[in-house]
Amino acid sequence: MAAFTSALSLPELLALTLHFMLLSLLAVGGAITTAPDMQRYVVLDNGWITQSQFSASIAIAQAAPGPNVLFVAVIGWNIAGLWGVAATMLGCLLPSTVLTLYFARWGARRRDSRLLRAFTSGMTPLTLGLLAATGWVLAEPFVREPTQRSGAVALVSITLWSMLRSKLSPMWLVALGAAVGVFGGI
């Protein structure tokens, strides 16, 4: 096996893994709700990848078949190749998997316990806020660029309208986005 080479040092990779492990436990609304914090950590605070690499990671995972959580793998790849993938995927999946398996094995049967209902009721509005924050963090770089602004606003609006008012599969919208981009609309 080749010597350890990576764009990041080993302590940095460990820090990345640990941060994503923390996010794994905070991902109550799904991994995508932690995307703004991932962006803050890997793009803004550490500068390991650029904003457009981050945005592209999410787009690639969305277009590809399979769970959208794989955007985490693409982020890891962009940071430090396969080592980065190992760091982000392990971080993102290990803690939540252990927790889920724990509850699958030994979980309380009381589904309607007051604490559980309080947890669900309390977290739902926060999840909504986090999803809105994620949407904003993803859209903002395009909206900020004058040349990309109208295309971005149009695509976001069309997507919103289509998802809320029609049964069109999101894949058509992704294809539309790609087409608009290819022809210079954004």
Next chain:
Amino acid sequence: MRCNEAPGSTPRPANPLELFWACNNLALQGFGGVLAVAQRELVERKRWLTREQFVEMLSISQILPGPNIVNLALALGHGYFGLRGAFAACAGLLALPLLIVLILAALYSEFAHEPMLAGALRGMGAVAAGLVLATAAKLASTLKVNPLGLPLCLGLAGLALVAIAWLRWPLVAVLGLLGSAAVALAWSRLAR
């Protein structure tokens, strides 16, 4: 694919390998997310779960932190074959899609500067933002029946939005503070 089905018995995967392939097929059909496909395949086609069982499994998967579809696969697999089943389901869900996504990522690294590819990814990125906002909007309809009441819910959502998207505070701090407050408030409201 063998089905372990005798008249009157519940369909279920015969072994972890069958579960692996079933989850693999689910994932490969899941462009833009696997959950919709999962319901169609598991409930309607394979009949491994009733709709009620699926919905219950899904709601538990959503309450627990982590990717919903991964938690669902873990719960499903564990129910059939314990840890082996959980691992088989999860591996089926992630292994091949991970390979595909990494190939695409490598191609992206190679050709990122090509204007058409860069443009396509920008367009898809904008659509991705819209899809997330749509998820948020759909969630908003559940707030009407939330014990916290609509104004408080919107207030909490707004605080989370400002803290994360504008102030860029760490998620652990925001969820720690707002989450504790929200759950405590909901707990007290539920007593009434």
